[in-house]
Amino acid sequence: MLASVPLSGGSGGDYVYIPLTITVVVALLALLLRWTMRPSRRTGARVADPAQGLLIGVVATVPDEAERLRRLLVAEGVRATSRAVASRGQVLVWPDDVDRALHLIAADRNHRPGPSGAG
DSSP, rough: OOOOOOOOTTTHHHHHHHHHHHHHHHHHHHHHHHHHOOOTTTTOOOOOOOTTTOOEEEEEEEHHHHHHHHHHHTTTOEEEEEEEEETTEEEEOOOOOOOOOOHHHHHHHHHHHOOTTTO
């Protein structure tokens, strides 16, 4: 017959404190992982639209202008594509090229004359 050996220093409270402690530790680890894995808003990180795959939209305009901007970006060495969204055209680039593409688009808009009749 097996003899049972009592645990020294144990109490009935161990059945409550140990699972409670484990639950608190797991909850704290889950919160820590959730906090560390969330996209950073401070660094200006952009999140891609799942419909676009990994590409990031940098400008939406009339289709002809979107195609012209896409050609401009490609000529400057930026990997870009365009797509039709409703009645507009959207220019998409890879995440590594977003800053450069935005800079080139802003520079292009600053150097282009305004609409006719303005001025």
